[in-house]
Amino acid sequence: MTIDTARLVAMFAAIANAMSADRDRLCALDGVIGDADHGIAMELGFSAARDAVAALDTAAADPTALLNTAAKSFLNAVGASSGPLYATALMRGAAAVKGKTTLDDAETVALFQAMAKGIQDRGKAEPGEKTMIDAWAPAAQAAGEALASGKGLAASLEAAAQAAKAGAEATKAMIATKGRASRLGERSLGHMDPGAASAVTVIEAMRVALTS
Ligand code: ADP
Ligand code: MG
Numbered sequence: 001m002t003i004d005t006a007r008l009v010a011m012f013a014a015i016a017n018a019m020s021a022d023r024d025r026l027c028a029l030d031g032v033i034g035d036a037d038h039g040i041a042m043e044l045g046f047s048a049a050r051d052a053v054a055a056l057d058t059a060a061a062d063p064t065a066l067l068n069t070a071a072k073s074f075l076n077a078v079g080a081s082s083g084p085l086y087a088t089a090l091m092r093g094a095a096a097v098k099g100k101t102t103l104d105d106a107e108t109v110a111l112f113q114a115m116a117k118g119i120q121d122r123g124k125a126e127p128g129e130k131t132m133i134d135a136w137a138p139a140a141q142a143a144g145e146a147l148a149s150g151k152g153l154a155a156s157l158e159a160a161a162q163a164a165k166a167g168a169e170a171t172k173a174m175i176a177t178k179g180r181a182s183r184l185g186e187r188s189l190g191h192m193d194p195g196a197a198s199a200v201t202v203i204e205a206m207r208v209a210l211t212s
Contacts, residue, residue, distance in 0.1 A: 001153040003103040003210060005058040005066050012070060014209035015202055016050035019043045022201045029194035033181040038194040041080040042202075048077035049090070062101055063111075067094035081179060082195060085119050085132065092118030105153040108210060109143050112160065116140035123178065127167075130174035130181060130188060132195030139164040139203055157207040164203045168196035 019026075019042045026039030052073035053066050061069070071090035075083050096114035097107055116136040125131040127138070142163035146156040171193040176182045181193065 001105055001108070001211065003063075003108050004101070005056075005061055005063055007210065008063055008066050009053050009056070009058060011206055011209040012046065012050040012053050015205040016043070016046040018201050018205035019046045019198070022198065026194050026198050029192055029197050032191045033176065033184055033188045034194060035180060037080055038082065038198060041078045041082045042198050045074040045078040045083060045086055048073040063097045063103060064094045064099075067091070067097070085123050088118040088122035089115035092121075105156070106147060108153055109147045109156055112143055112157070112206070113140040125178045128174060129178045130171045130176040130193045130196075131178050132193070132199045134171050134174065134193065135164040135167040135196040135199035135203070138167040139199070154211040157211055161200070161204050161207045164200045168192060168200045171196045
């Protein structure tokens with residue numbers, strides 16, 4: 001599988017679509033343990049990223065330039081805490097593929113892992129704190145392990161999507177200690193973290209867009 005800039009443009013369109021479709025569910029999840037804006041933030045951010053990368057000349061822009069454009073537009077569009085978290089993810093992704101014009105399987109997995117690491121570095125959340133990291137970190141690990149065991153991009157991202165889903169599910173049993181939901185303490189128990197839920201949707205949209 002070779003990923004070029006046109007494929008990345010299509011990936012942002014797919015994520016934006018998925019966020020629009022998932023917006024109300026994500027707002028409802030955020031309404032339970034946060035301020036009910038997460039679906040709006042994610043839709044706004046990825047719609048802005050989609051529009052910004054669609055306006056680029058894909059013949060001239062390399063993956064790094066494209067991902068940096070997406071990062072900047074995401075950050076400008078989103079006032080919620082997911083703004084800097086995903087902007088950092090995209091900027092780290094951009095840095096991870098610097099100098100490449102197209103991405104092979106290993107480079108695409110490296111981009112994916114750099115996104116997860118960016119969110120972790122920016123938000124300083126550890127697994128178990130009931131954040132989007134509880135979906136992103138196991139997903140990045142699963143993708144890396146699948147690739148290392150000789151699997152291709154499709155199987156690696158399939159493993160990532162499954163791990164993200166299990167990770168998001170596991171946040172129901174966690175008490176939030178980072179972000180807005182941490183104010184609820186034990187009352188955050190029993191509810192899925194909205195950022196982990198949206199991470200599943202982002203990762204699944206990436207998987208489909210990059211491997212079909
Ligand atoms: P806000 O809390 O500012 O309204 P959003 O509603 O867009 O922002 O996003 C909330 C989500 O952000 C949470 O569900 C959680 O997954 C994630 N989050 C919050 N703080 C952190 C952090 N420090 N690290 C990682 N993710 C975080
Ligand atoms: Mg919110």
